Protein backbone atom coordinates (compact mmCIF):
# COMPACT_ATOMS: atom_id res chain seq x y z
CA UNK A 1 0.00 0.00 0.00
CA UNK A 2 1.35 3.39 -0.95
CA UNK A 3 1.56 5.64 2.08
CA UNK A 4 1.94 9.36 2.36
CA UNK A 5 5.52 10.49 2.06
CA UNK A 6 7.14 11.28 5.40
CA UNK A 7 7.46 14.87 4.26
CA UNK A 8 3.74 15.40 3.75
CA UNK A 9 3.10 18.61 5.56
CA UNK A 10 0.48 19.41 8.14
CA UNK A 11 -1.41 21.42 5.49
CA UNK A 12 -2.44 18.22 3.71
CA UNK A 13 -3.00 15.76 6.55
CA UNK A 14 -6.43 14.20 7.10
CA UNK A 15 -7.36 16.66 9.82
CA UNK A 16 -6.47 19.63 7.59
CA UNK A 17 -9.66 19.25 5.51
CA UNK A 18 -12.21 21.83 6.78
CA UNK A 19 -15.20 19.64 6.02
CA UNK A 20 -17.90 21.80 7.60
CA UNK A 21 -16.71 24.89 5.73
CA UNK A 22 -16.50 22.95 2.45
CA UNK A 23 -20.07 21.76 2.97
CA UNK A 24 -21.13 25.40 3.16
CA UNK A 25 -18.80 26.93 0.58
CA UNK A 26 -17.59 24.42 -2.03
CA UNK A 27 -20.04 24.57 -4.95
CA UNK A 28 -19.61 23.47 -8.59
CA UNK A 29 -20.73 19.84 -7.94
CA UNK A 30 -18.73 19.61 -4.75
CA UNK A 31 -19.49 19.33 -1.03
CA UNK A 32 -22.07 22.14 -0.81
CA UNK A 33 -24.10 20.62 -3.62
CA UNK A 34 -24.07 16.97 -2.57
CA UNK A 35 -25.99 15.11 0.06
CA UNK A 36 -24.06 15.10 3.35
CA UNK A 37 -22.95 11.46 3.03
CA UNK A 38 -21.56 11.76 -0.53
CA UNK A 39 -17.81 12.18 -1.20
CA UNK A 40 -17.40 14.42 -4.25
CA UNK A 41 -14.26 13.67 -6.29
CA UNK A 42 -15.77 15.90 -8.94
CA UNK A 43 -14.68 19.43 -9.93
CA UNK A 44 -10.92 20.01 -9.84
CA UNK A 45 -10.81 22.16 -6.73
CA UNK A 46 -8.71 21.17 -3.70
CA UNK A 47 -10.22 20.26 -0.34
CA UNK A 48 -7.55 22.20 1.57
CA UNK A 49 -7.26 25.66 3.05
CA UNK A 50 -5.19 28.12 1.07
CA UNK A 51 -1.55 28.84 1.86
CA UNK A 52 -1.13 30.75 5.19
CA UNK A 53 0.95 33.48 3.53
CA UNK A 54 -1.96 34.32 1.20
CA UNK A 55 -4.39 34.37 4.10
CA UNK A 56 -2.14 36.75 6.01
CA UNK A 57 -1.69 39.11 3.04
CA UNK A 58 -5.46 39.28 2.54
CA UNK A 59 -6.02 40.07 6.22
CA UNK A 60 -3.33 42.78 6.19
CA UNK A 61 -4.66 44.41 3.03
CA UNK A 62 -8.27 44.32 4.23
CA UNK A 63 -7.26 45.72 7.61
CA UNK A 64 -5.58 48.70 5.94
CA UNK A 65 -9.05 49.47 4.63
CA UNK A 66 -8.45 51.11 1.23
CA UNK A 67 -10.28 49.39 -1.66
CA UNK A 68 -10.06 51.87 -4.54
CA UNK A 69 -10.39 51.07 -8.25
CA UNK A 70 -7.43 49.31 -9.80
CA UNK A 71 -6.11 49.99 -13.33
CA UNK A 72 -7.88 48.17 -16.20
CA UNK A 73 -5.08 45.75 -17.07
CA UNK A 74 -4.30 44.87 -13.48
CA UNK A 75 -2.30 46.27 -10.55
CA UNK A 76 1.26 47.23 -11.54
CA UNK A 77 2.60 44.87 -8.86
CA UNK A 78 0.43 42.03 -10.17
CA UNK A 79 1.64 42.52 -13.74
CA UNK A 80 5.32 42.80 -12.80
CA UNK A 81 5.16 39.82 -10.41
CA UNK A 82 3.52 37.61 -13.03
CA UNK A 83 5.97 38.73 -15.73
CA UNK A 84 8.94 37.93 -13.51
CA UNK A 85 7.44 34.54 -12.60
CA UNK A 86 6.96 33.64 -16.26
CA UNK A 87 10.47 34.82 -17.11
CA UNK A 88 12.15 32.84 -14.37
CA UNK A 89 9.92 29.74 -14.20
CA UNK A 90 8.85 29.32 -17.80
CA UNK A 91 11.54 31.03 -19.81
CA UNK A 92 9.01 33.28 -21.56
CA UNK A 93 10.56 36.59 -22.50
CA UNK A 94 7.98 39.06 -21.23
CA UNK A 95 7.55 42.26 -19.30
CA UNK A 96 4.73 43.68 -17.18
CA UNK A 97 3.23 45.30 -20.30
CA UNK A 98 2.53 41.83 -21.76
CA UNK A 99 0.39 40.76 -18.81
CA UNK A 100 -3.37 41.28 -18.52
CA UNK A 101 -5.10 40.36 -15.24
CA UNK A 102 -8.29 38.44 -15.96
CA UNK A 103 -11.28 37.50 -13.90
CA UNK A 104 -10.24 33.78 -13.96
CA UNK A 105 -8.63 31.71 -16.69
CA UNK A 106 -12.12 31.05 -18.06
CA UNK A 107 -12.75 34.80 -18.52
CA UNK A 108 -9.36 35.14 -20.21
CA UNK A 109 -10.27 32.42 -22.71
CA UNK A 110 -13.62 34.09 -23.39
CA UNK A 111 -11.99 37.49 -24.02
CA UNK A 112 -9.39 35.94 -26.33
CA UNK A 113 -12.14 34.19 -28.30
CA UNK A 114 -14.16 37.39 -28.66
CA UNK A 115 -11.09 39.38 -29.73
CA UNK A 116 -9.72 36.84 -32.18
CA UNK A 117 -12.74 35.32 -33.93
CA UNK A 118 -15.34 36.49 -36.42
CA UNK A 119 -18.69 34.68 -36.64
CA UNK A 120 -18.08 31.31 -38.31
CA UNK A 121 -14.32 31.23 -37.75
CA UNK A 122 -13.07 27.79 -36.85
CA UNK A 123 -10.84 26.82 -33.93
CA UNK A 124 -9.01 23.51 -33.59
CA UNK A 125 -9.58 22.19 -30.08
CA UNK A 126 -8.60 18.81 -28.62
CA UNK A 127 -11.07 15.98 -28.14
CA UNK A 128 -11.33 15.38 -25.24
CA UNK A 129 -10.64 18.59 -23.33
CA UNK A 130 -12.22 20.73 -20.60
CA UNK A 131 -15.68 22.02 -21.62
CA UNK A 132 -14.53 25.67 -21.50
CA UNK A 133 -12.73 25.23 -24.82
CA UNK A 134 -15.91 24.48 -26.74
CA UNK A 135 -18.03 26.83 -24.66
CA UNK A 136 -15.92 29.98 -25.01
CA UNK A 137 -15.36 29.50 -28.75
CA UNK A 138 -19.08 29.00 -29.36
CA UNK A 139 -20.04 31.98 -27.20
CA UNK A 140 -17.81 34.17 -29.38
CA UNK A 141 -19.58 32.94 -32.52
CA UNK A 142 -16.74 30.62 -33.50
CA UNK A 143 -16.95 26.97 -34.49
CA UNK A 144 -14.91 24.51 -32.45
CA UNK A 145 -13.47 21.73 -34.59
CA UNK A 146 -12.62 18.71 -32.50
CA UNK A 147 -9.25 17.08 -33.06
CA UNK A 148 -8.80 13.60 -31.59
CA UNK A 149 -6.00 13.44 -29.04
CA UNK A 150 -4.82 10.69 -26.72
CA UNK A 151 -2.42 10.11 -23.87
CA UNK A 152 0.10 8.45 -26.21
CA UNK A 153 -0.34 10.38 -29.45
CA UNK A 154 2.87 11.62 -31.08
CA UNK A 155 3.11 15.11 -32.56
CA UNK A 156 3.15 13.63 -36.10
CA UNK A 157 -0.05 11.72 -35.35
CA UNK A 158 -1.68 14.81 -33.86
CA UNK A 159 -0.69 16.90 -36.87
CA UNK A 160 -2.28 14.27 -39.09
CA UNK A 161 -5.51 14.71 -37.10
CA UNK A 162 -5.19 18.51 -37.29
CA UNK A 163 -4.79 18.34 -41.08
CA UNK A 164 -8.12 16.51 -41.32
CA UNK A 165 -9.96 19.42 -39.60
CA UNK A 166 -8.11 22.31 -41.27
CA UNK A 167 -10.18 24.48 -43.63
CA UNK A 168 -9.87 27.99 -45.02
CA UNK A 169 -12.02 29.17 -42.07
CA UNK A 170 -9.54 27.88 -39.46
CA UNK A 171 -8.15 30.80 -37.44
CA UNK A 172 -6.72 29.38 -34.24
CA UNK A 173 -5.49 26.31 -32.44
CA UNK A 174 -6.10 25.93 -28.71
CA UNK A 175 -3.77 23.77 -26.63
CA UNK A 176 -4.24 22.51 -23.08
CA UNK A 177 -0.93 21.77 -21.36
CA UNK A 178 -0.92 19.98 -18.95
CA UNK A 179 -4.04 18.41 -20.32
CA UNK A 180 -7.31 18.16 -18.45
CA UNK A 181 -8.65 15.43 -18.43
CA UNK A 182 -5.88 13.24 -19.92
CA UNK A 183 -3.26 14.27 -17.33
CA UNK A 184 -0.66 14.46 -20.06
CA UNK A 185 2.26 16.92 -20.04
CA UNK A 186 3.41 17.72 -23.56
CA UNK A 187 7.16 17.62 -24.13
CA UNK A 188 9.01 20.54 -25.75
CA UNK A 189 9.55 18.73 -29.06
CA UNK A 190 5.88 17.77 -29.30
CA UNK A 191 4.89 21.39 -28.73
CA UNK A 192 7.48 22.73 -31.14
CA UNK A 193 6.23 20.50 -33.97
CA UNK A 194 2.58 21.43 -33.39
CA UNK A 195 3.37 25.14 -32.97
CA UNK A 196 5.46 25.23 -36.14
CA UNK A 197 2.68 23.50 -38.07
CA UNK A 198 0.21 26.08 -36.71
CA UNK A 199 2.38 29.00 -37.75
CA UNK A 200 2.93 27.51 -41.22
CA UNK A 201 -0.86 27.56 -41.58
CA UNK A 202 -1.22 31.11 -40.26
CA UNK A 203 -3.00 30.05 -37.08
CA UNK A 204 -2.80 31.90 -33.81
CA UNK A 205 -2.23 29.77 -30.71
CA UNK A 206 -3.97 29.83 -27.35
CA UNK A 207 -2.04 27.83 -24.77
CA UNK A 208 -4.04 27.10 -21.62
CA UNK A 209 -1.41 26.50 -18.93
CA UNK A 210 -3.56 26.78 -15.84
CA UNK A 211 -2.27 23.37 -14.71
CA UNK A 212 1.39 24.12 -15.33
CA UNK A 213 2.43 24.13 -11.65
CA UNK A 214 1.01 20.65 -11.09
CA UNK A 215 3.55 18.51 -12.93
CA UNK A 216 5.13 15.35 -11.48
CA UNK A 217 8.74 14.27 -11.84
CA UNK A 218 10.34 13.34 -14.17
CA UNK A 219 8.05 15.43 -16.37
CA UNK A 220 8.64 19.15 -16.79
CA UNK A 221 6.34 21.84 -18.03
CA UNK A 222 7.25 23.68 -21.23
CA UNK A 223 5.47 26.88 -22.18
CA UNK A 224 4.98 26.89 -25.91
CA UNK A 225 5.65 30.65 -26.00
CA UNK A 226 9.15 29.99 -24.62
CA UNK A 227 10.15 27.91 -27.65
CA UNK A 228 10.95 30.76 -30.06
CA UNK A 229 10.24 34.49 -30.50
CA UNK A 230 8.23 33.65 -33.62
CA UNK A 231 5.98 31.23 -31.70
CA UNK A 232 5.69 33.75 -28.84
CA UNK A 233 4.39 36.42 -31.24
CA UNK A 234 1.57 34.13 -32.36
CA UNK A 235 0.69 32.81 -28.91
CA UNK A 236 -1.37 33.94 -25.98
CA UNK A 237 -0.72 32.03 -22.76
CA UNK A 238 -3.58 31.59 -20.29
CA UNK A 239 -2.76 31.09 -16.63
CA UNK A 240 -4.67 31.04 -13.37
CA UNK A 241 -4.61 30.53 -9.62
CA UNK A 242 -7.51 28.11 -9.10
CA UNK A 243 -5.58 24.84 -9.47
CA UNK A 244 -2.13 25.60 -8.07
CA UNK A 245 -3.16 27.79 -5.12
CA UNK A 246 -6.79 26.73 -4.58
CA UNK A 247 -8.08 30.28 -5.19
CA UNK A 248 -10.97 29.32 -7.50
CA UNK A 249 -13.50 31.41 -5.57
CA UNK A 250 -11.42 34.57 -5.98
CA UNK A 251 -11.80 34.36 -9.78
CA UNK A 252 -8.34 35.52 -10.74
CA UNK A 253 -6.07 34.60 -13.63
CA UNK A 254 -4.07 36.32 -16.29
CA UNK A 255 -2.87 36.09 -19.84
CA UNK A 256 0.47 36.83 -21.44
CA UNK A 257 0.48 38.18 -24.96
CA UNK A 258 3.62 39.50 -26.66
CA UNK A 259 1.80 41.09 -29.62
CA UNK A 260 0.71 44.59 -28.44
CA UNK A 261 -2.05 44.95 -31.04
CA UNK A 262 -3.58 41.58 -30.27
CA UNK A 263 -3.32 42.28 -26.54
CA UNK A 264 -5.14 45.57 -26.98
CA UNK A 265 -7.90 43.80 -28.90
CA UNK A 266 -8.25 41.27 -26.08
CA UNK A 267 -8.39 43.98 -23.42
CA UNK A 268 -11.05 45.79 -25.49
CA UNK A 269 -13.03 42.61 -26.04
CA UNK A 270 -12.99 41.98 -22.28
CA UNK A 271 -14.36 45.54 -21.84
CA UNK A 272 -11.71 46.30 -19.23
CA UNK A 273 -11.08 50.00 -20.11
CA UNK A 274 -14.73 50.86 -19.35
CA UNK A 275 -14.46 49.13 -15.90
CA UNK A 276 -17.22 46.70 -16.92
CA UNK A 277 -14.56 43.98 -16.56
CA UNK A 278 -11.88 44.05 -13.90
CA UNK A 279 -10.35 41.68 -11.38
CA UNK A 280 -11.06 42.40 -7.72
CA UNK A 281 -8.03 44.10 -6.21
CA UNK A 282 -8.18 41.71 -3.26
CA UNK A 283 -7.95 38.75 -5.63
CA UNK A 284 -4.89 40.25 -7.31
CA UNK A 285 -3.30 40.78 -3.89
CA UNK A 286 -3.88 37.09 -3.15
CA UNK A 287 -2.26 36.10 -6.47
CA UNK A 288 0.77 38.30 -5.78
CA UNK A 289 1.18 36.67 -2.35
CA UNK A 290 0.84 33.23 -3.97
CA UNK A 291 3.70 33.89 -6.36
CA UNK A 292 5.99 35.69 -3.96
CA UNK A 293 5.39 33.70 -0.76
CA UNK A 294 3.57 30.52 -1.78
CA UNK A 295 6.50 28.54 -3.22
CA UNK A 296 7.14 26.14 -0.35
CA UNK A 297 3.41 25.52 0.19
CA UNK A 298 3.11 24.71 -3.52
CA UNK A 299 6.06 22.29 -3.36
CA UNK A 300 4.43 20.50 -0.41
CA UNK A 301 1.07 20.46 -2.18
CA UNK A 302 2.65 18.92 -5.28
CA UNK A 303 4.37 16.26 -3.15
CA UNK A 304 1.07 15.39 -1.51
CA UNK A 305 -0.61 15.22 -4.90
CA UNK A 306 2.09 12.95 -6.29
CA UNK A 307 1.49 10.55 -3.37
CA UNK A 308 -2.25 10.78 -4.01
CA UNK A 309 -1.72 10.14 -7.71
CA UNK A 310 0.28 6.98 -6.98
CA UNK A 311 -2.29 5.79 -4.47
CA UNK A 312 -5.16 6.43 -6.91
CA UNK A 313 -3.41 4.45 -9.65
CA UNK A 314 -2.88 1.58 -7.22
CA UNK A 315 -6.52 1.54 -6.10
CA UNK A 316 -7.75 1.70 -9.70
CA UNK A 317 -5.64 -1.35 -10.57
CA UNK A 318 -8.13 -3.39 -8.47
CA UNK A 319 -11.08 -2.30 -10.61
CA UNK A 320 -12.38 -4.82 -13.15
CA UNK A 321 -10.91 -4.37 -16.66
CA UNK A 322 -10.16 -0.67 -16.31
CA UNK A 323 -7.65 1.15 -18.49
CA UNK A 324 -5.63 3.69 -16.52
CA UNK A 325 -3.11 6.25 -17.80
CA UNK A 326 -0.89 7.63 -15.04
CA UNK A 327 -1.26 11.44 -14.88
CA UNK A 328 2.01 13.24 -15.61
CA UNK A 329 0.45 16.45 -14.35
CA UNK A 330 -2.90 17.80 -13.02
CA UNK A 331 -4.78 16.23 -10.11
CA UNK A 332 -7.35 14.46 -12.22
CA UNK A 333 -7.24 10.92 -13.57
CA UNK A 334 -9.29 9.59 -16.46
CA UNK A 335 -9.78 5.81 -16.21
CA UNK A 336 -11.86 3.82 -18.65
CA UNK A 337 -13.79 1.01 -17.00
CA UNK A 338 -15.51 -1.56 -19.17
CA UNK A 339 -19.11 -0.41 -18.91
CA UNK A 340 -21.62 0.28 -21.70
CA UNK A 341 -23.27 3.35 -20.10
CA UNK A 342 -20.85 5.53 -18.19
CA UNK A 343 -23.43 8.15 -17.16
CA UNK A 344 -25.57 5.41 -15.61
CA UNK A 345 -22.51 4.00 -13.88
CA UNK A 346 -21.75 7.40 -12.34
CA UNK A 347 -25.36 7.78 -11.18
CA UNK A 348 -25.27 4.32 -9.67
CA UNK A 349 -21.94 5.00 -7.91
CA UNK A 350 -23.38 8.13 -6.38
CA UNK A 351 -26.67 6.53 -5.37
CA UNK A 352 -25.38 3.32 -3.87
CA UNK A 353 -21.66 3.94 -3.09
CA UNK A 354 -22.09 7.61 -2.14
CA UNK A 355 -19.14 8.73 -4.25
CA UNK A 356 -19.67 11.40 -6.91
CA UNK A 357 -17.43 11.36 -10.01
CA UNK A 358 -17.59 13.21 -13.34
CA UNK A 359 -18.78 11.10 -16.28
CA UNK A 360 -16.63 11.30 -19.40
CA UNK A 361 -19.51 12.69 -21.41
CA UNK A 362 -19.48 14.77 -24.59
CA UNK A 363 -21.01 17.63 -22.61
CA UNK A 364 -18.05 17.95 -20.25
CA UNK A 365 -15.11 16.97 -22.45
CA UNK A 366 -16.24 16.16 -26.00
CA UNK A 367 -17.22 12.91 -27.73
CA UNK A 368 -13.70 11.51 -27.27
CA UNK A 369 -14.32 11.29 -23.52
CA UNK A 370 -17.21 8.87 -23.71
CA UNK A 371 -16.56 5.70 -21.72
CA UNK A 372 -14.22 7.35 -19.21
CA UNK A 373 -14.63 8.67 -15.69
CA UNK A 374 -12.87 11.67 -14.27
CA UNK A 375 -11.69 11.50 -10.68
CA UNK A 376 -10.16 14.43 -8.78
CA UNK A 377 -7.68 13.34 -6.09
CA UNK A 378 -6.87 16.74 -4.52
CA UNK A 379 -8.15 15.70 -1.13
CA UNK A 380 -6.76 14.02 1.98
CA UNK A 381 -5.59 10.41 2.00
CA UNK A 382 -8.35 9.55 4.48
CA UNK A 383 -11.13 10.84 2.22
CA UNK A 384 -9.63 9.26 -0.89
CA UNK A 385 -9.20 5.88 0.84
CA UNK A 386 -12.79 5.96 2.09
CA UNK A 387 -14.05 6.78 -1.42
CA UNK A 388 -12.11 3.86 -2.93
CA UNK A 389 -13.26 1.49 -0.15
CA UNK A 390 -16.85 2.40 -1.01
CA UNK A 391 -16.21 1.92 -4.72
CA UNK A 392 -14.55 -1.47 -4.10
CA UNK A 393 -17.69 -2.60 -2.30
CA UNK A 394 -19.76 -1.24 -5.19
CA UNK A 395 -17.80 -3.30 -7.73
CA UNK A 396 -17.99 -6.39 -5.52
CA UNK A 397 -21.78 -6.12 -5.46
CA UNK A 398 -22.32 -5.31 -9.13
Ligand SMILES: Cc1ncc(COP(=O)(O)O)c(C=O)c1O
Nearest residue numbers: 104105106130180210240242253
Ligand atom coordinates in the same frame (compact mmCIF):
# COMPACT_ATOMS: atom_id res chain seq x y z
C1 LIG B 1 -7.93 23.35 -18.56
C2 LIG B 1 -8.68 24.36 -17.75
N1 LIG B 1 -8.75 25.64 -18.17
C3 LIG B 1 -9.41 26.58 -17.47
C4 LIG B 1 -10.05 26.26 -16.29
C5 LIG B 1 -10.78 27.34 -15.55
O1 LIG B 1 -10.03 27.95 -14.54
P1 LIG B 1 -10.54 29.22 -13.73
O2 LIG B 1 -11.05 28.73 -12.41
O3 LIG B 1 -9.36 30.11 -13.53
O4 LIG B 1 -11.58 29.85 -14.55
C6 LIG B 1 -10.00 24.94 -15.82
C7 LIG B 1 -10.72 24.55 -14.58
O5 LIG B 1 -10.97 23.39 -14.32
C8 LIG B 1 -9.29 23.97 -16.56
O6 LIG B 1 -9.18 22.69 -16.14
